[in-house]
Amino acid sequence: MIPYSSHTLANGLRVLVNRDHASKLAAVNLLYRVGARNENPRRTGFAHLFEHLMFRGTRRIPDFDGPVQRACGDNNAFTNNDYTDFYITLPKDNLETALWLESDRMTGLDISQENLETEKRVVIEEYKQRYLNQPYGDMSMLLRALAYRVHPYRWATIGLSPDHIAGASLDEVRDFYRRFYHPSNAILSISADIPEERTIALCEKWFGPIADNPQSAASLPQEPSQTESRREEVERNVPATMIVLAYHIGSRTSPDFFLGDMTSDLLAGGESGRLYQHLVREQRLLGSVNAYVSGEVDPGLFVFTAQLLPSTTVEQAEAALLREIEILQTEKIDEYELEKIKNKFEANTLFGELNVMNKAMNLGFYEMLGDLPLINREVTIYRSQTAEQIADFSRRTFRPENRSTLIYRAKQ
Secondary structure: OOOOEEEEOOOOOEEEEEEOOOOOEEEEEEEEOOOHHHOEOOEOOHHHHHHHHOOOOEOOOOOOHHHHHHOOOEEEEEEOOOOEEEEEEEEHHHHHHHHHHHHHHHHOEOOOHHHHHHHHHHHHHHHHHHHHOOOOOOHHHHHHHHHOOOOHHHOOOOOOOHHHHHOOOHHHHHHHHHHHOOHHHEEEEEEEOOOHHHHHHHHHHHHOOOOOOOOOOOOOOOOOOOOOOEEEEEEEOOOOOEEEEEEEOOOOOOHHHHHHHHHHHHHHOHHHOHHHHHHHHHOOOEEEEEEEEOOOOOOOEEEEEEEEOOOOOHHHHHHHHHHHHHHHHHOOOOHHHHHHHHHHHHHHHHHHOOOHHHHHHHHHHHHHHOOHHHHHOHHHHHHOOOHHHHHHHHHHHOOHHHEEEEEEEEOO
16 A cells, blocks of 8 residues: 655646655656657657657756766656656655756756757667667567557557657757646656655745646547457567467556456466466477566557477467467366465565655556556455456457467578
8 A cells, every 4th residue: 555645736747745654765756648659650759769868968957867876866767658757766865856857857958959969879779779680679569560550559669760760850859848848747756754745845846836838638549449360470580480469458447457467467477377387388389488468558458479499380389379368268267376366466566565666656657547546456456356257358358350460480
């Protein structure tokens, strides 16, 4: 259980506060409601580019990392399809340093042509290294393009092409900053052993004077239901052939997300999971196997991945995966197996609540989802899942017409 209070400043900034009496650290998390989903399909990769630009300094503070380090702190950021997250951990007595820095770059980012060109080169090089020159690097991109037809989830956070970043103009980048980096599009969450009134007063001091720039939210195209199976095969210079099966599931707050998450743990919860036990250890068809839910805000994917052994054919591996799905759909799930998964989730949740940064991040995330109280309800939701509900989820989800299959063959 994470106790918290929520506040909204006059400029629209949401502030969430958790007092952690056990920690001498303060965690400051600033989430912006902008991710790859908000990009122009002809100019993808901007959200990730901005994550880089936000560390290039402002007109008043040219070196962002220096003050953090002098305050004995650490900072970083990440971008995904739904949002961008900036976070700082530092001694609680230095909390104001983090608020000063984050408030300054919310409005004063130094977006010069020189800084833009530097970060464009960095991002383009990252694209090449991670997605073009690394084994299996483009596999997730191919899967997204196969599974989605209209929703922005069809491209990865890095973007559709390096050309989109290379062609970004200074005016386009500055416009992106104005549209998405302002108080009412952000969530500030803090976990520290500091009285709530003091924390709110500091947030008001540093963020209150910032003028808001509200924007009307653009509607996103909704992905239509998939009505027939899709399949794509590619050949790459990789060590082993991979098979990927993807099925559409509900949104992050839908009941099907939690059922899907439980199902993925049942199938692939480490070496005790069904898929590893049956397909790796017993049948010796695969070198590795996994199952997971994508966990995005809008309806996402339930994904199976399997790396084949040299002696295994694609047909054998695919049939074995589909057989495991059939067993899940038709045979009774053992209650001990189910209870083990529930205990694991509850233990992981409780362990995560010991860390101030985990709490600050999660507060921002659940507020972004639009259901902040869910942060303290999820254990109960997982505990309430039954074997029959999981079987029903499997029958509704793992249908051939809802499946996208990617065969990623190793060159002979």
